[in-house]
Amino acid sequence: MEDKTNIRLTVAEMSSLWSQYINDTLASCMAAYFLEKVEDEEVRPIIEYVVKMVNENLSIMKELFKKEEFPIPIGFTDEDVNPKAPRLFSDTFMLMYFRHMSILAMAASSAALGLATRPDVVAFHKRVLKEGVTMQDMTRDLMLKQGTYIRPPYISVPDKVDFVKKQHFLAGFFGEKRALTSIEISHVFLNIQTNAIGKALITGLAQTANSKIVKDYLVRGKQIAQEHIDIFSDFLKKEDLPAPMGWDSAVTDTTTNVFSDKLSMCHIAAMIAAGVGNYGMAMAASPRRDLGLKYAAIIPEISLYAEEGAKIMIKHGWMEEPPQADDRDNLIQN
Numbered sequence: 001m002e003d004k005t006n007i008r009l010t011v012a013e014m015s016s017l018w019s020q021y022i023n024d025t026l027a028s029c030m031a032a033y034f035l036e037k038v039e040d041e042e043v044r045p046i047i048e049y050v051v052k053m054v055n056e057n058l059s060i061m062k063e064l065f066k067k068e069e070f071p072i073p074i075g076f077t078d079e080d081v082n083p084k085a086p087r088l089f090s091d092t093f094m095l096m097y098f099r100h101m102s103i104l105a106m107a108a109s110s111a112a113l114g115l116a117t118r119p120d121v122v123a124f125h126k127r128v129l130k131e132g133v134t135m136q137d138m139t140r141d142l143m144l145k146q147g148t149y150i151r152p153p154y155i156s157v158p159d160k161v162d163f164v165k166k167q168h169f170l171a172g173f174f175g176e177k178r179a180l181t182s183i184e185i186s187h188v189f190l191n192i193q194t195n196a197i198g199k200a201l202i203t204g205l206a207q208t209a210n211s212k213i214v215k216d217y218l219v220r221g222k223q224i225a226q227e228h229i230d231i232f233s234d235f236l237k238k239e240d241l242p243a244p245m246g247w248d249s250a251v252t253d254t255t256t257n258v259f260s261d262k263l264s265m266c267h268i269a270a271m272i273a274a275g276v277g278n279y280g281m282a283m284a285a286s287p288r289r290d291l292g293l294k295y296a297a298i299i300p301e302i303s304l305y306a307e308e309g310a311k312i313m314i315k316h317g318w319m320e321e322p323p324q325a326d327d328r329d330n331l332i333q334n
Contacts, residue, residue: 009068012115014323018073019108020128021061022320024054025075026267027101033258036083040091042146046138050098053131060124073320080260088204088258092148093197093250099139100197104274105132152189153241155182177288180239184291187282192232192244194278198271199225200247205264207255214261217312221268224305228298235291262318265309272306 031050038044065072109129116122143149199222206218233243283295313319
């Protein structure tokens, strides 16, 4: 019987494994620092689970890469984190951070599973998905227990099933606006939360960064995150719905360098990419024109911000190049 694991990696499998490896090395650095600083003994087992999980995942991927004679990515190492640096984030932030990371892990592994075909790669992404679900359960349960979990808003249960009868359902700029749908509210709420956690992370990274260019870039990101929080919060407030709280108080006043500028820039780049994806999904699910066009307006803004960050990373040699297709024209000429 043919050994199907001897089939070459497809471009989708190659890219998902490469991205997962980079992300897990970053998670390893973050978790190592958090484990050194955590004080809450209820939070500690979650961080220990993350450390064990990413180390096992990295070991599996290294074996896959060796089998394929694929260069093992560098990602991030012990040189990119200083576990002995003073405490930068609160234990509550650590919980919220890993909850957010578990959402991204579940989304990435689900997308990878939709394109993977080789049995060993499929099995690996199923493992990552299961781990993401477990981490989400662990963080959610503890935050509910400790009273720090912020639930989405409540609205009244509909009286009956109905269908849209007027074009007014799409309106949003002039005249009377309809109320936001539950789907639109869910996306607005999620985007406020992701910007809040991103703002807190950027604040900590900015005040402990080494170079001025990185500090300035992160400060700009902090401002953008706050602008987006204000925009989305206004949509909820106009519906008499509560907006989730920020996490500014979760950052201490230390200025001692904790993470390398390379890790800080790459981490923010990954979060921007996830944010653009969230905005795209929200725009597709928001038929009210004013809300949909608001998403359309801010996506180019953060895309330009991401491009500025990419230029900084390229200039300093921090951006690791993903696998690329063969340049046939160049091969022919040379």
